[in-house]
Structures are given as structure tokens and as C-alpha cells.
Amino acid sequence: MSAAASPDGFVVVPPGDPRTRPLLEGLHREYVARYGPSIGAEEMEHHPVDEFRAPTGGLVLLLEGGLTVAGGAFRRHDDVTAELKRIWTDPGHRRRGFSRRVLAELERLAAAAGYRRIYLTTGNRQPEAYALYRDSGYVALPGVAHSYADGVYDVGFEKHLR
Template sequence: MHQTDARAQPLLTELAVEYSTRYGGSAETMYSELVDYPAAEFAPPDGALVVLLRGDEVVAGGAFRRYDHDTAELKRIWTSAAHRRQGLARRVLAELERAITELGYRRVYLTTGWRQPEADALYLAAGYTALFDPTAPSVEHVPHPFEKMTGPVSRAVGD
């Protein structure tokens, strides 16, 4: 799916509202920032955008793009406010990880915002390593980076 697909619009629209509510600014500005990324970055052969549907309704979604040769970067993981606490974000994450592995990436990287404790909990529960101290209080304007290895890890000679 492409970010210009009509099915992606509820994801981007509600995500913009969510970000503006948590971080300030207008939903319109946040939406513009989301769609200013070149759509091709979230499309094959290096990326993907997925949505979960219930009937015709988009209830969750997310995307990834190439970060470097071995690494995919997760972006825009989202669940509709009306459908949270049902494991949908975990399903989106699993589908994105499957696609990332199929494309041969060995590592997943992402950042989430300092005002998104639910996202921190999701990634930690899914086996991601926090590249910050998750026990320390969040610092304003400092993103929370995570990583997870997806492919075979190189072994030293003699292992």
C-alpha cells in the first residue's frame, strides 16, 4: 500500500491529531509533516505501509523504510483510539517485522516520542532493546530510540 492510498488517510489523519494533542501544534501541521516524507520511502522495494481493516474501517497501521543497508526504520505505528487495548498494534508490529525480515534487513530501528509511554511498553514487550534508560524520567524533546535484531547475528570464529 502507498501512503497516498485512501485507506492510509485515516491512519495519517488520526496520527496527526494524536501527535498534536501530545506535543502541541496543529493537527494540520502534523499531517503536513507526515505526508512530506517521500511516499516512495514507505513502498517496495525498501519499505512498506500496512493497515489493518475491520470490514471497511481502518483500525491500525504502520510503516517502515530503509534506514541503512542492514536496518529498517519503523514509522507511524498507530491504532485508532476507538480500537485500542485489543492487541492491534502488536499485530501491525508483527506484520511489519515479517516483511522486514523477508526483505533481508538484519536490524529494526525506531524512535518514539517522550510522551508515548504506551509505545515504550509495546516495544519493550515485543523484545526491542531500549537505547535509552527506560527507568529514568522522560526528558522533553528527547526521542526514545529502540532496536531489535531480525536476521542471523554474525558469530565470531570459533563460536
């Protein structure tokens, strides 16, 4: 995985690359709008950025015209499982299939890193994420993965890679 620049398409970057700023700031705004400031901040600070570095993790951006329009990351969950995090599409670029493309690219990179299973969680106030994962072959796991205040909770999903 390299950090080579590309005017369009996918690029794998290290955490801290300036092109991740739109993704991180956009996610923060999204989480605060849906879940409130305390949960939004907690989610963004929960995983150290080093967890998304190769060889056990990766951070991918989708660029259009050299600008970050979507992205996501994965990290080691256990020896055979990658956990997907930070999947986001810029609001001005939604409904174009970018999240589905990011998801497929993250699955491809995780498989190339030796993982055989994907695990992820999404909050109960993100119905479009539920639909994306379900339509992409993910199975909802029973129970609640994590509970927060005010009736907010995360549900886990899994998918076995070929």
C-alpha cells in the first residue's frame, strides 16, 4: 500500500495525511448532528490513528478531481478479522455509489492483508448505513454492540470474505 497521489480514484494514505481532513471533519459533523456532541467526540477519539496503519490496517480515500469525496479505514480486530471504521461520503456526493465502492475497496485491502472476516458497527441513527451493509452481504449480529446515553446504541455486522 502506498501513499502515491492520484487525481481520481482510490488512494491509500497514512493517518495524518492532509487529504484525510475532509473525511475526519465530515464524520465529526455527521456524528454530532445525529448523536450529539459528547457521543460524536467519543466516537472520533476512541481508536488511535496508528491502528489504521499497514500491515494490520489501512486508510483509503476516494478522490474526484483531486478532492476527497469518500473514504474509510480498517484495523485489526483479531487474527482473522478486520474491523471497518470511518466510512463516509461527502454530503454533496451522496447517492452516487461511493460508499459501496469504498466498502468493496476496504474488503479487498483487508483480504489482501490476510483477513478472512469483516466486523463493523453502526449507530442506530444511521439507517442508510444499515441498508448499505445489509445490501452488501453483511449479517447483523444479535444484541447491541455498545450502548450510549439517550437510547443510542451500536449494532454489529459481519461478513466472511472469500
